[in-house]
Structure formats: C-alpha cells, structure tokens
Amino acid sequence: MSESLVAAAGLIKRFGDFTAVDGIDFAIEKGQAFGFLGPNGAGKTSTMRMIGAVSPITDGKLTVFGLDPLEHGPAIRARLGVVPQDDNLDFELTVEENLVIYGRYYDLPRAQIKERIEELLGFAQLTERRASKVEPLSGGMKRRLTIARGLINQPEMLILDEPTTGLDPQARHLLWDRLYRLKQQGVTLIITTHYMDEAEQLCDRLVIMDKGKIVAEGSPRELIESHSTKEVIELRFPPEVEQLPLDRLEGLAKRVEELPDRVLLYCDDADHTLLQVHERGVLPESSLVRRSTLEDVFLRLTGRSLVD
Amino acid sequence: MSTPTALRVVEAHARVYRQTWRGSIISTFLTPVLTLVSLGIGLGSLIDENGGPGGVPYLVWLGPGLLAAAAMQTAAGDSSYPVMAGIKWTKGYDAALATPLTVEDLIFGHLGWVGIRVLMTAVVYAGVLFVFGALDFASGLATLLPALLTGMAFAAPITALTARMQQETGLSTLFRFGIVPLFLFSGTFFPIDQLPDWLQPVAYLTPLWHGVELCRGAAGVPDSPYFPPWIHIGYLLLWIAVGTFLAVRQLRRRMVK
Numbered sequence: 001m002s003e004s005l006v007a008a009a010g011l012i013k014r015f016g017d018f019t020a021v022d023g024i025d026f027a028i029e030k031g032q033a034f035g036f037l038g039p040n041g042a043g044k045t046s047t048m049r050m051i052g053a054v055s056p057i058t059d060g061k062l063t064v065f066g067l068d069p070l071e072h073g074p075a076i077r078a079r080l081g082v083v084p085q086d087d088n089l090d091f092e093l094t095v096e097e098n099l100v101i102y103g104r105y106y107d108l109p110r111a112q113i114k115e116r117i118e119e120l121l122g123f124a125q126l127t128e129r130r131a132s133k134v135e136p137l138s139g140g141m142k143r144r145l146t147i148a149r150g151l152i153n154q155p156e157m158l159i160l161d162e163p164t165t166g167l168d169p170q171a172r173h174l175l176w177d178r179l180y181r182l183k184q185q186g187v188t189l190i191i192t193t194h195y196m197d198e199a200e201q202l203c204d205r206l207v208i209m210d211k212g213k214i215v216a217e218g219s220p221r222e223l224i225e226s227h228s229t230k231e232v233i234e235l236r237f238p239p240e241v242e243q244l245p246l247d248r249l250e251g252l253a254k255r256v257e258e259l260p261d262r263v264l265l266y267c268d269d270a271d272h273t274l275l276q277v278h279e280r281g282v283l284p285e286s287s288l289v290r291r292s293t294l295e296d297v298f299l300r301l302t303g304r305s306l307v308d
Numbered sequence: 309m310s311t312p313t314a315l316r317v318v319e320a321h322a323r324v325y326r327q328t329w330r331g332s333i334i335s336t337f338l339t340p341v342l343t344l345v346s347l348g349i350g351l352g353s354l355i356d357e358n359g360g361p362g363g364v365p366y367l368v369w370l371g372p373g374l375l376a377a378a379a380m381q382t383a384a385g386d387s388s389y390p391v392m393a394g395i396k397w398t399k400g401y402d403a404a405l406a407t408p409l410t411v412e413d414l415i416f417g418h419l420g421w422v423g424i425r426v427l428m429t430a431v432v433y434a435g436v437l438f439v440f441g442a443l444d445f446a447s448g449l450a451t452l453l454p455a456l457l458t459g460m461a462f463a464a465p466i467t468a469l470t471a472r473m474q475q476e477t478g479l480s481t482l483f484r485f486g487i488v489p490l491f492l493f494s495g496t497f498f499p500i501d502q503l504p505d506w507l508q509p510v511a512y513l514t515p516l517w518h519g520v521e522l523c524r525g526a527a528g529v530p531d532s533p534y535f536p537p538w539i540h541i542g543y544l545l546l547w548i549a550v551g552t553f554l555a556v557r558q559l560r561r562r563m564v565k
Contacts (some may be wrong), residue, residue: 055565092328094327100323105316124443171519
C-alpha cells in the first residue's frame with residue numbers, strides 16, 4: 001500500500017440514516033487511470049468527494065498522497081485537480097478570468113498563471129475564445145474549460161466526476177483524446193462514469209459500485225473475462241410471439257437472458273451457437289452477433305432495473 | 309511568502325467586481341443625490357421652518373443617518389444574493405473549496421470584501437454630503453469607520469442567515485420585513501423619541517440605530533451619540549463577532565457534508 005496515491009480500507013460514508021458508501025476497499029497507483037462505475041446513487045460521487053478532501057469520511061481508513069484528508073485537507077487539495085459534475089464556472093466572467101481567479105486560489109504567481117493559461121487554452125482548444133464570457137459557450141467548451149481550470153495547479157492527480165455526461169459524440173471524443181494525453185504525461189486520473197465505452201477507452205483499472213459497495217474490480221478485459229463470455233448473440237422476436245422459445249435454447253449457451261422480445265445468449269463461439277439455434281428450428285426475426293462488452297458485465301452485476 | 313488564504317478570496321471578489329461594477333455605478337451615485345434632494349432639501353425645508361432635530365438644518369442631521377443606512381443596505385445586499393449564488397446558483401463556493409481554501413477563508417474573504425464595498429459606498433455618500441454642504445471634509449472622513457462598523461454588523465449575521473436558508477424567497481422576506489423597517493424606524497429620518505414609548509427599547513436593540521448615532525456623533529451633530537460611543541461600538545462589535553461565528557458554522561454545515 002506504500003506506493004498507492006489513494007488507499008481506502010473499509011471506507012464508509014453516511015448521511016444521517018442513509019449509507020452512501022458502505023465499507024469499500026481500493027488502491028489507486030500512480031499514473032493509472034482508475035474508474036468508478038455504477039448506476040446513479042451507487043456512491044461514486046460521495047467517494048470522489050472524500051478523495052478530494054471536501055467531504056469528511058464517516059468511518060474506515062482513507063489516505064490520499066499518504067495523508068489523512070481530515071487533517072491535511074488543504075495540503076491534499078493543493079496537489080489535486082477536480083472536475084465536478086456540474087461546471088461551476090463563473091458565467092459572468094471571461095474564459096481567461098475564470099482561470100486567473102482559480103490560479104490565485106492556489107496562490108500561483110501571476111506570471112506563472114499567465115504562462116499556464118497559454119498552455120491550457122491550447123490544450124483545451126479555447127485559445128480563440130479566451131476573451132469570451134463563459135455563458136454563451138457550448139457544453140463541450142464549458143467542460144473543457146472546467147478541465148483546464150482543474151489543471152491550473154499542475155496536479156499530480158485529476159478527479160473527474162462524469163466528465164462527458166450530456167456532451168455530443170464529437171465533444172466526447174475530443175475530451176477522451178485530451179484525457180488520454182494527460183495520462184501519457186503521467187497524471188493519475190480518477191474517473192466516475194456510467195458510460196461503459198468511456199470506461200473501456202480510458203480506464204486501466206476500474207471498480208463497479210452498486211448500492212455503496214464494490215461488486216467487481218479489475219481491468220476492463222479482466223472484468224469481461226470473469227463476468228461475461230467472449231461473445232453475445234441477440235435474438236429478436238416479433239412482439240406478437242407470446243412465448244419466447246426458451247426451452248428449445250436450453251444448453252446452447254453459458255447463460256441465457258430473457259428480455260422483452262429479445263433473448264441474449266452468452267457464449268464463446270457465437271457462429272457455432274447460432275448454427276445450433278437454427279438447427280433446433282428457432283427462427284428469430286433477426287439475430288445479432290457481437291463481442292461482449294463492459295456493459296454486459298455492468299448490467300449483469302448491477303441489474304437491469306431502473307435506478308432513480 | 310504565500311498570500312494569506314482569506315486574502316485570495318478578497319482578490320477573487322475584486323476581480324469579479326472589476327468586470328461587473330459598471331452595472332451598479334450610476335445607482336451608487338444617483339441614490340444618495342436623489343434621496344438628499346428629495347428628503348434633505350425638499351422635506352427638510354418644511355422641517356426647518358419648525359426647527360429641526362438637534363437644532364441644525366435637517367439636511368445636516370439626516371445626512372450621517374442616511375450614510376449609516378446606506379452602509380447597512382450595501383452590506384445586506386452583498387451578503388445575501390451573492391452568498392446564495394455561491395452556495396446554490398453558480399456554486400462558486402464548491403469550486404473554491406476544491407482548492408486549498410477552507411470555509412473560514414470563504415467567510416473571512418467574503419466579509420473582507422463586503423467591508424471594502426461598504427467603505428466604497430460610505431466614501432461616495434460622504435462625498436455627496438460634502439458637495440451638498442451637509443458635512444465638512446474632516447467629519448466626512450470621521451464617519452467612514454462608524455459606517456464600516458454599521459455595515460459589518462449586518463454583513464456577518466445576514467451571511468449566516470443566508471447560509472442557513474434553503475430557498476431564496478427567504479431573502480425577499482428579510483429585506484421586506486427586516487431591512488426596510490429598520491431603514492425607516494431606526495432614527496434615520498426622525499429621532500426615536502418620536503416613536504411610541506413601548507417601541508423605543510426595540511430601537512435600542514437594532515444595530516442600525518447604534519450605527520446612525522455613531523455616524524451622527526462622528527459628523528459632529530449636536531446631542532449625538534445618544535450613549536457614550538463605546539456602548540454603540542461595543543454593541544456593533546458584538547453583532548459582528550456573533551454573526552461571523554455563526555456564518556462560519558452555518559456555511560460549514562451547508563458545504564462540508
């Protein structure tokens with residue numbers, strides 16, 4: 001545990017009677033991109049806020065940079081960058097002024113802030129909008145500005161809470177590209193997300209949280225291997241079919257999942273299995289063969305029911 | 309050498325103000341001019357025919373009281389909606405607390421900035437009074453510190469109240485039933501011995517009355533201050549101290565969860 005940037009053991013966060021984080025253990029190593037996945041209300045944001053030394057832990061043990069956040073909050077925060085879920089920028093001010101004020105919170109000298117701003121505006125592709133007020137910027141630009149702001153103090157670790165929620169695909173890909181670059185530069189990234197493709201793109205290691213607990217941990221590949229099969233066949237049936245032919249599919253796949261109008265077969269050789277399906281006389285409206293993804297793991301572990 | 313943490317918050321407020329001051333500059337000057345023309349000179353000419361309070365022209369008597377009231381209004385304005393914005397609307401407090409700054413820094417920095425704003429208001433007000441001939445230069449300067457004390461005696465508790473408030477409708481209630489009645493009945497426009505007997509002790513409790521008395525005393529208006537100055541000063545300091553303590557406590561409860 002000595003080398004870990006963040007280490008948690010039996011970490012608990014309660015708000016009154018409600019337990020948001022229920023005894024979790026994890027370790028984040030230097031240079032890693034570490035993901036926290038989970039449905040809404042899984043405890044991701046509460047965990048981020050404790051790591052960010054803005055929310056006191058209720059019980060258990062947590063160290064960040066080897067320090068106790070309760071005692072060394074300001075020292076920890078000086079070395080961190082935080083990109084919160086909402087862009088809490090000052091909309092009345094310009095792009096540049098937002099960065100200057102934040103830099104001054106860290107007590108960076110004005111000359112150094114000026115230099116950093118040049119770099120960061122280039123990095124965030126906002127150089128041409130430097131004198132623009134924040135208000136009229138697009139969602140993607142605001143997000144990039146929030147990330148640039150979080151980098152003003154050249155943090156060793158950047159915490160991103162759902163960095164691409166609400167962005168269009170172009171903006172998301174640009175952002176992933178920027179985050180990947182940061183990782184190349186050796187910045188440790190902690191990311192929460194409920195987008196599985198994002199986690200697969202960015203994270204070296206991740207944990208899946210559900211109802212305050214960690215239900216799985218590993219690299220995206222490891223998680224798929226240990227919690228799902230290589231491939232998935234999706235068989236779609238017309239809505240008028242009253243009884244899905246589950247009995248005839250028995251024994252064909254490692255796991256069979258029944259959904260409205262659809263049956264999912266989890267198997268390792270999809271083409272072969274699909275042949276067998278046809279041999280047994282099951283004729284779906286359409287069939288789709290695809291690789292297993294983190295989303296399959298996620299849905300299996302956290303359930304398909306809607307969380308509000 | 310590092311910049312004291314609360315001072316960084318003052319600097320941030322100043323940078324925001326540098327971008328936004330134009331919106332309020334006209335009203336900053338116009339409000340005292342219009343109020344003094346209408347009440348000090350217009351109404352004052354009627355009052356002076358019957359002999360005004362303190363045996364001086366009504367404008368001279370009214371001026372320092374209005375200055376204290378303006379200090380209160382600036383402090384109340386800057387300690388209510390902007391604090392609510394930091395907590396709820398722009399969430400600037402969340403952003404600041406992710407840096408090395410603490411809740412104490414936010415409160416002390418905020419109050420420090422409000423102090424500067426109160427002084428700015430007081431300087432403008434005293435300047436306008438000077439131009440109207442209601443104050444000489446030295447007594448104009450002498451009113452600034454009492455005005456600052458008056459403003460801060462409102463800034464600190466209102467900050468605490470706002471930090472506690474869930475809905476912004478509470479703020480309009482505060483102004484309608486708190487600030488406006490104080491403005492009208494704290495001896496600003498007429499001496500409180502004109503109030504019904506049972507209401508006079510209530511006026512003693514309001515920080516504005518003490519601020520008004522101090523400002524009048526500093527401006528050299530006869531019969532002021534009502535009590536020895538240290539009583540007025542002590543009473544205002546008490547509001548500042550308790551208000552600041554509560555403001556830190558309330559904001560911590562609100563922000564550090």
